[in-house]
Amino acid sequence: MSVVGVRRGDVQARLIADPQVRADPAPFADEMRAKGPVIRGRALLMTFDYGVAADLLRSDDFRVSRLGGNLPRPLRWIADKTDTGGLHPLLPPSLLAVEPPDHTRYRKLVSSVFTTRAVARLRERVQQTANELLDAMESDDGVVDIVDRYCAQLPVAVISDILGVPDADRSQILRFGELGAPSLDIGLSWRQYRKVNEGIAGFEDWLTRHLRQLRRTPGDDLLSQIIAASDAGAAGEPLTDPELRALAGLVLAAGFETTVNLLGNGIRMLLGRPDHLHTLSARPELWPNAVEEILRLDSPVLMSARVARIDTEVAGMPVQAGELVILHLAGANRDPAVFTDPHRFDIERENAGRHLSFSGGRHFCLGAALARAEGQVGLQTFFDRFPDARAAGAGSRRDTRILRGWSTLPITLGKARTAVGS
Template identity: 35%
Template sequence: MFPVGAAVTAVELAADPHPVLARLRAAEPVSWLPALNGWLVTRHDLALRVMRDAAAFTVDDPRFSTARVVGPSMLSRDGDEHARHRAPFSRRFRPREVEERFGAYVREECERLVAGFRDEGGAELRRALAGPLSAAVVAHALGLRDADVARVLAWYDAIVSTVDDYTAGREPGNGGAEAFGELRAHIEGSVAARDPSMLTDAAAALALPEVVANAAVLMFGGIETTEGMIANVLRHLLTEPAWLAEVRADRTLVPAVVEESLRLEPAAAVVDRYATRDVELAGAPIAAGDLVTVSLTAANRDSAVFADPDVFDPRRPEPRGQLAFAHGPHYCLGADLARLETRIAVETVLDRLPGVRLAAPSTPSGLVFRKPGAVHVAWGS
């Protein structure tokens, strides 16, 4: 019944998904993929429908892997419970306040990180800039003032590894539980000390285990997707000489470059939902309990919404139609902070590394999160 989907492999989706996603979008916009043991939604309008309808397509399911590691949070609840978990944190991410609250810190951290390798003539920007910046900003945002960046990254890596194990059906080791225990102890100590922070604000409305779970979710999203976002934007810009020249001459183009990179290669490739009842979507007979995966990557290259969708064009008229931060009640809480970090990172690289250029080919990969394995650059003569 779904011959295109039946032939799709997980390797294709992780390595170079765009050709097969285009075939699915044209022939089977909602298709059953044995490789995912679920439905894959690839059309922009259908992706919006699924993400907006939490009553029919929910995250609140015991199979949701992140909840199995950190417990219930805004990521794994819908309806009133979702709103209760999200509200204490959302106050710190109001769009108009993000620049005022975080701008100076992000600029200082970018300058510090770039200064650390500026005299070397070359660097790998994903691990030298994107990762450490993302970890430092999320620690600062949460108020984890005594946790150094290396420790935050270690917690994150271990928790992500455990989530990946659950997603793949593997029995996880002890690393994720130990890392989460350390994070929990650090957060509990911060809340007990009543240090003014996002965490102590949240503790006034949520139980302490709920504060910890949501902090872990924010850390996960704030590091994984922002690191990938920065790496993807730098890669896109440095592989487009004409656009690079334009941006060097006009820094006001940087936000448009960021938005177009998000569209072309979102750092979070997919979001998962579970059908709460039998429902038909574009002719597909989805049964209650079925996994329904929305491909943000595919939706962002839907030619019904974006002209010449495979072309990198920061001047396109419809950039904000992209769905890189999802949509509906689970729209990414930190979207504006991630945009701020990425914009400042790009500006700092261009300002402080004269003549910066790619030193080696770089290709994004990943089934759930897509980013280049490395962004090696060089600068100077």
Template identity: 65%
Template sequence: MRQRLHWLAMHGVVRTVANVAARRGDPQARMVADPAVRADPVPFYTELRPRGPMIRTRVGYITVDHAVAHELLRSDDFRVIVLGANLPAPVRWLERQTRDDLLHPLRPPSLLAVEPPEHTRYRKTVSSVFTSRAVAALRDRVEDSAADLLDGLAAGPGVVDIVDRYCSQLPVAIIGDILGVPEADRPRILEFGELAAPSLDVGLSWPQYRRVQQGLAGFNLWLSAHLRHLREHPGDDLMSQLIEASEDGTHLDETELQGVAGLVLAAGFETTVNLLGNGIRLLLNSPDQLARLAEDPTLWPNAVEEILRLESPVQLSARLALRDTEVAGTSVKAGEMVVIYLAAANCDPAVFDDPHRFDVGRPNSGKHLAFSGGRHFCLGAALARAEGEVGLRRFFTHFPDVQLAGLGNRRDTRVLRGWAELPVSLGSAASPGRPNRHFAETV
């Protein structure tokens, strides 16, 4: 009963109100309740753009404007959202009375849900471990892991779900190695991630909510045991260093350490799975761009930026006004929420020419906001870029004849955008001296 009441407060009421408001055309309600928006958000935010930089909704504002999004992500007049904090007062009281004590990515002490001074202290601890030098040293490991996975694919069936067999396996191998996750536990991490991925969304159905809770509970239990094991048997992995850093100088308590470590672990692979899947689908749909990459491999880093821009793994963020302020000529009152539509900002024609065209050579593709910005800029951005570049380049080099073998299925999530399944026909693996098909077509 307690769990059912929490679902009602956190999702059921929102779901009901959104269904009614969506029928009346409220844009924020449509983001929650309209399956067409989730399936293909481009027509939706293209429709919103002429309405200006700040679009009024029933419960706040939405912006699809790149300049406004850039400003909001860095503004000290706004803070990140804490799960349930912007619910109406009676519903918010019920949510607080019935919530469990599981760690959640949108509740403190998660980095996604706190502001300075706590955010500064947590981020400093993680940054002391995830240094630029440490991430740069991981590139060889990414190369080796990708090669091993692709060799395994070549020895298997010709048609595979590339998300299951490659896009998810590469990030979990890397994050597993650097954070001390035993090989035997990695399938469980993938399972927990799949179950908990919709936890960033609001308006979940009761079955979705139950699956999310199952994933969060399993992950919480596993993480506690994993951190306890690393305390007793520290290794040279970065998670062991994170535990040591929390005990020497910054003094994170146990809950704070679990919150920080859990977010690093989960965020270290979930969004990268989406980056790889989105990239494979985009490139298979764009043989001309794949041919450009075969002819000029130096374009691969820029291609990853373009994939992040055009198919942002994280579609949305939100901020809550701390005080009465003004944004793009619009008065925003303290406590009002602004949804920052990152995916729409990344296709703003004021910044990106012909914004829906996929162009691996686009000169300003790196101006995207896929990694957020300001103090909440993604700590794992450099690692995600490396995994995206190496993972995609090696995949298409290894399987030059790969083709789509079906439509695939998108993840049933709104904040995160990626593929749950993407069947491909691998074709023959490349052999030494064999010309790449895409390159051959360009000469």
């Protein structure tokens, strides 16, 4: 069905099954945006327009979608039959799948703990971990897979600090994160579906035991603080165990894969632009803006979705209550109406931070400040330590449709520069 749809040019089928779109979504987004601000496919609507996407992310006429909630009836039956009833980032009570009042309650509780001061402490941990990982790589004089050795390890350390993961369990959490990465995707094969479920179920089993342990012996991690704040009534009724598991699961789903992708995408992009690396070395104050431009140009999250609450219209097109609209965030991030010469990689772009890679409105990413810190510290520390790093092969992209990043990225490190403070 998808192959036939691709041949017919259906926007939905091309999005799911066209290998050229998977390899490079930018030309596809340009082609679709030229057709109008909103495009109607066989089963849904899509927009690649920045203004439309930004408005829908903030509109009260639309809500977040949930897994299987907008499938045709026969496919919904299949989804119901295969639903394990367990944890999933696109099923309530996940923050990604609920609206107020539940969303307000969860977000208020997390915000009470995930403060500016907490992010600053985590940034120090990012710096420490980056230094340790790079120290261990200094003796490598051949080709290394930087995703495996660095990009994946850095966010796992941060997530472990947030969730209070014992050191002995970190490799297990890394495996759960990698298996569950395609959980946001559409069009999974049965083999992929089973792997995703294996990762999610494994993490949920581990998390159930871990929450019991934290209630008995709380640590100084943020999850222990969330439990304490919840029990103290910081957001009204205390969170149930399923709600706590959903919050922790979202930390893994949103905090792991997206940051791995940001670091991998950034390293690959900068290796291809030695002029930018020269500028950043001379003007390190540009690193925060460089990270914004990397997020804009190669967004770790390609798409989001919203469902119409009522009969309405978007950019003049009628939309019925219950209809699904796909927001192609990566396409919106290259809208020439907002970003001059949008395909150019410009670390000094004045409005780079206007990208939609962290979503918007009430569902704006709670971890955006931490993700930015991981990107800035992770990338700057790597290139400060290995200024002569070079690509050593094509690498391979992750087999995901919603998230975009590298699964392998071979590089030659070159001679290490002495770490600051050593």
